Amino acid sequence: LATTKQDFIRQIVREDVASGKHQAIKTRFPPEPNGYLHIGHAKAICLDFGIAREFGGECNLRLDDTNPVKEDPEYVRAIQEDVRWLGFEWHDLRHASDYFEVIYRAAEKLVRQGDAFVCDLSADEVRAYRGTLTEPGRNSPFRDRSVDENLDLLRRMRAGEFPDGARTLRAKIDMAAGNMNLRDPALYRIKHVEHQNTGMDWPIYPMYDFAHSLSDAVEGITHSLCTLEFEDHRPLYDWCVDKVDLANSKDLVQPLLDKGLPFEASKPRQIEFSRLNFNYLVMSKRKLMALVQAGLVDGWDDPRMPTLQGIRRRGYTPSALRLMVDRVGISKQNSLLDISILEGALRDDLDASASRRMAVIDPLKLVITNLDAGHEESLTFPNHPKDESAGVRTMPFSNELWIEREDFEEVPPKGFKRLIPGGEVRLRGAGIFRCDEVIKDGDKVVEIRGVLDPESRPGMAGADRKIKGTIHWVSARHALAAEIRLYDRLFNVADPDDDEGTGKTYTDHLNPDSRRTVTGYVEPAAAVASPEQSFQFERIGYFVADRHDHRSDAPVFNRSVTLRDTWTT
Ligand code: ATP
Ligand code: MG
Numbered sequence: 001l002a003t004t005k006q007d008f009i010r011q012i013v014r015e016d017v018a019s020g021k022h023q024a025i026k027t028r029f030p031p032e033p034n035g036y037l038h039i040g041h042a043k044a045i046c047l048d049f050g051i052a053r054e055f056g057g058e059c060n061l062r063l064d065d066t067n068p069v070k071e072d073p074e075y076v077r078a079i080q081e082d083v084r085w086l087g088f089e090w091h092d093l094r095h096a097s098d099y100f101e102v103i104y105r106a107a108e109k110l111v112r113q114g115d116a117f118v119c120d121l122s123a124d125e126v127r128a129y130r131g132t133l134t135e136p137g138r139n140s141p142f143r144d145r146s147v148d149e150n151l152d153l154l155r156r157m158r159a160g161e162f163p164d165g166a167r168t169l170r171a172k173i174d175m176a177a178g179n180m181n182l183r184d185p186a187l188y189r190i191k192h193v194e195h196q197n198t199g200m201d202w203p204i205y206p207m208y209d210f211a212h213s214l215s216d217a218v219e220g221i222t223h224s225l226c227t228l229e230f231e232d233h234r235p236l237y238d239w240c241v242d243k244v245d246l247a248n249s250k251d252l253v254q255p256l257l258d259k260g261l262p263f264e265a266s267k268p269r270q271i272e273f274s275r276l277n278f279n280y281l282v283m284s285k286r287k288l289m290a291l292v293q294a295g296l297v298d299g300w301d302d303p304r305m306p307t308l309q310g311i312r313r314r315g316y317t318p319s320a321l322r323l324m325v326d327r328v329g330i331s332k333q334n335s336l337l338d339i340s341i342l343e344g345a346l347r348d349d350l351d352a353s354a355s356r357r358m359a360v361i362d363p364l365k366l367v368i369t370n371l372d373a374g375h376e377e378s379l380t381f382p383n384h385p386k387d388e389s390a391g392v393r394t395m396p397f398s399n400e401l402w403i404e405r406e407d408f409e410e411v412p413p414k415g416f417k418r419l420i421p422g423g424e425v426r427l428r429g430a431g432i433f434r435c436d437e438v439i440k441d442g443d444k445v446v447e448i449r450g451v452l453d454p455e456s457r458p459g460m461a462g463a464d465r466k467i468k469g470t471i472h473w474v475s476a477r478h479a480l481a482a483e484i485r486l487y488d489r490l491f492n493v494a495d496p497d498d499d500e501g502t503g504k505t506y507t508d509h510l511n512p513d514s515r516r517t518v519t520g521y522v523e524p525a526a527a528v529a530s531p532e533q534s535f536q537f538e539r540i541g542y543f544v545a546d547r548h549d550h551r552s553d554a555p556v557f558n559r560s561v562t563l564r565d566t567w568t569t
């Protein structure tokens with residue numbers, strides 16, 4: 001088989017294939033369309049789709065839309081775009097709501113079997129009856145209703161006769177169970193609310209555990225992978241699958257066959273793995289939503305957001321995310337990972353794939369006095385120092401350049417290796433320059449003048465003369481002014497979620513310097529980038545042409561990540 005990955009989930013799948021337990025592997029990725037996907041979801045996507053691909057199986061994309069109040073078609077569209085962007089394609093696109101009729105019939109079946117009852121307790125009363133971890137719960141006074149009465153009430157719930165919250169359908173399991181999820185959990189609730197897929201068809205909606213387990217069974221899922229918080233739900237998941245027994249109740253799935261949807265009943269196995277969490281980020285959809293709604297970021301795709309739309313705009317590549325997921329691995333140990341793992345994966349990916357360009361983000365004029373005023377020539381540079389196949393580009397060179405302001409110091413600190421008055425520096429690919437004159441406006445240095453050693457051009461005899469520093473430059477007449485957005489971490493503390501005892505919340509820890517915009521200059525071969533093209537701006541960092549705002553005649557670049565980890569805490 002095409003995978004050498006050894007995590008415990010792939011090991012289970014490998015054994016199930018070897019033993020013949022399954023002829024084919026089937027997984028699903030089941031996001032709720034109540035927000036945009038984030039970096040954490042990338043782990044689940046790579047796992048669900050990756051395992052299907054590696055074992056020659058199939059993976060469905062299923063929108064888990066059982067909570068209509070918070071769901072929206074906008075999210076459904078974005079989720080599809082994000083999954084494809086990460087490099088995966090689903091076998092079938094399904095909605096849990098495709099199965100509402102099946103799930104409802106399953107509920108009637110449970111009632112007829114005596115495995116479910118209609119309960120009139122209010123939400124508060126249900127809570128009071130549930131007991132605690134150390135105390136068993138008490139049976140609902142409605143638990144012994146007859147099958148006929150339950151069936152009648154369930155049908156009237158479905159017909160919309162009762163107001164929101166008036167009744168629930170509950171599984172009849174065990175109010176003394178150690179696992180609270182088994183204390184007669186709700187299977188259906190009444191909610192008169194429009195659904196993004198089914199409109200006003202349903203006044204009742206199935207609860208997560210009931211809908212999810214049956215959706216998996218209907219789709220023939222063999223391995224249902226989810227995060228650790230569902231471990232305690234697994235006994236209920238299995239209870240639902242077993243009691244409904246779809247494989248032996250064709251009448252339940254007739255509505256699917258009528259809709260032309262294939263039906264492949266299975267007994268799916270739920271396996272849990274740890275969530276992906278990074279420091280310096282918050283990753284719950286609720287908190288991300290709050291940042292957007294409070295205007296603390298510029299929408300879901302703000303390049304500082306950990307949404308897939310956000311980091312895409314920031315310049316993260318699908319291959320960098322897949323690399324990060326591989327490096328992190330799969331386990332049952334929840335942990336808060338260091339953000340440098342994420343940033344390091346991007347650096348490694350872009351170091352290999354991104355073309356090099358020159359850009360100056362804090363410009364200082366440099367004039368070469370021993371070249372004619374109109375001097376102009378073309379220099380050739382490789383696109384990638386370690387990859388000849390990336391080809392070359394030409395870069396205009398002239399007597400007036402922009403260099404980085406910090407590459408010149410009038411009063412150099414100890415160890416400073418770049419340009420100083422009277423000193424020499426190598427201009428990358430153009431020769432050795434000596435600073436003869438510093439022009440100032442008050443205290444501010446506004447121009448450097450000096451000569452280029454004519455014997456020091458690359459290829460000439462004097463080119464190898466030992467010079468401590470090399471700096472980058474762009475030709476002032478040819479470079480294009482560019483809007484450069486210098487993004488940094490959105491939060492300035494490692495664990496913005498940790499508000500215990502501090503009286504603070506994550507929004508109190510926003511990094512005020514997480515976005516600075518400057519005007520810099522880029523060489524012409526950077527300006528012509530297509531949106532989303534990434535470059536290494538030599539000596540500065542990795543940048544991407546903004547997906548929406550970049551134009552060749554008005555370039556806009558976002559800093560994706562610095563060249564090295566310079567963050568100090
Ligand atoms: P959130 O709590 O951030 O809103 P969620 O778990 O409610 O996320 P879903 O849309 O239900 O989001 O998630 C779809 C799938 O992605 C689930 O199987 C879930 O377990 C998985 N998933 C969500 N967050 C993470 C994460 N941080 N790491 C790994 N998998 C995740
Ligand atoms: Mg969820």
Ligand code: MG
Pocket residue numbers: 285
């Ligand atoms: Mg959630």
